[in-house]
Amino acid sequence: MIQRIQRGRSDRLAARERTFDDDSHSDMDVCFQTVPNTVAFHGILETEPHVTVIDGFLAPLECSELIAKASLQRRSGVSNDLGTGSESKGRSSSTALRTPGLVRALAPLRQRLTELLGVPEARLEGSMVLCYEVGGAYRWHFDAFNLSSVRGASNTAARHGGQRLLTSIAYLNDVPEGGETAFFHARRAIAPKAGRLLVFRNAVPRTAPDGRTRFEVDRRSLHAGLPVRAGTKWIVTTFVRERPRGMEEEP
Numbered sequence: 645m646i647q648r649i650q651r652g653r654s655d656r657l658a659a660r661e662r663t664f665d666d667d668s669h670s671d672m673d674v675c676f677q678t679v680p681n682t683v684a685f686h687g688i689l690e691t692e693p694h695v696t697v698i699d700g701f702l703a704p705l706e707c708s709e710l711i712a713k714a715s716l717q718r719r720s721g722v723s724n725d726l727g728t729g730s731e732s733k734g735r736s737s738s739t740a741l742r743t744p745g746l747v748r749a750l751a752p753l754r755q756r757l758t759e760l761l762g763v764p765e766a767r768l769e770g771s772m773v774l775c776y777e778v779g780g781a782y783r784w785h786f787d788a789f790n791l792s793s794v795r796g797a798s799n800t801a802a803r804h805g806g807q808r809l810l811t812s813i814a815y816l817n818d819v820p821e822g823g824e825t826a827f828f829h830a831r832r833a834i835a836p837k838a839g840r841l842l843v844f845r846n847a848v849p850r851t852a853p854d855g856r857t858r859f860e861v862d863r864r865s866l867h868a869g870l871p872v873r874a875g876t877k878w879i880v881t882t883f884v885r886e887r888p889r890g891m892e893e894e895p
């Protein structure tokens with residue numbers, strides 16, 4: 645009986661992962677209900693996927709200045725790093741338009757990320773400032789490009805700059821209730837807290853028969869922004885790419 649339940653659960657999970665992979669969108673509430681044992685996590689953790697949490701990465705004043713600047717530039721559901729483009733189906737948040745003022749305000753955060761992660765600035769995608777209101781959430785998803793799918797392989801962004809190896813999320817405010825970033829497989833949820841930085845790995849290296857190493861989606865990185873239940877949630881998301889901006893893979 646227990647085995648049957650476990651098998652049923654892993655079948656459902658496999659089906660869900662396929663669904664995410666296809667980039668279609670399943671019912672978010674149903675997905676959220678599947679992590680009842682998720683525990684709140686505060687501190688620095690190394691687990692699978694590799695997840696690190698650092699408190700005090702941003703000073704309180706830096707957080708409030710970023711929120712103040714971004715508040716003036718909010719656009720609903722915009723999903724790319726230019727603050728232009730189409731609505732993101734899986735995310736119910738608004739994204740701030742990246743005006744020169746906001747880009748300047750983000751510079752210290754980006755500088756600190758390059759030092760922490762040991763990568764040049766050219767490997768950071770444009771940082772996005774996102775705001776979720778009550779009920780706002782981001783469905784279970786992967787940040788890495790699925791390069792083994794036809795769509796992923798032809799993705800211009802992926803060809804220029806390569807895979808998204810890491811995600812960093814800086815939380816700009818405390819959220820009274822909800823809004824945790826949850827990892828499905830690790831059963832961990834990181835609570836939003838002003839100044840806290842979360843970094844996790846999205847991709848794992850695989851060597852192909854031709855001897856080339858490519859980074860594939862790390863399936864353990866399946867994660868979501870859980871619904872905000874009270875207050876608002878402000879974050880800055882910055883992806884770290886495999887190669888500097890615009891650089892194509894060597895032939």
Ligand SMILES: O=C(O)CCC(=O)C(=O)O
Pocket residue numbers: 782787811813823824825826867868869870879881
């Ligand atoms: O809002 C969150 O906590 C998660 C955001 C996220 O998953 C992302 O930007 O990829």
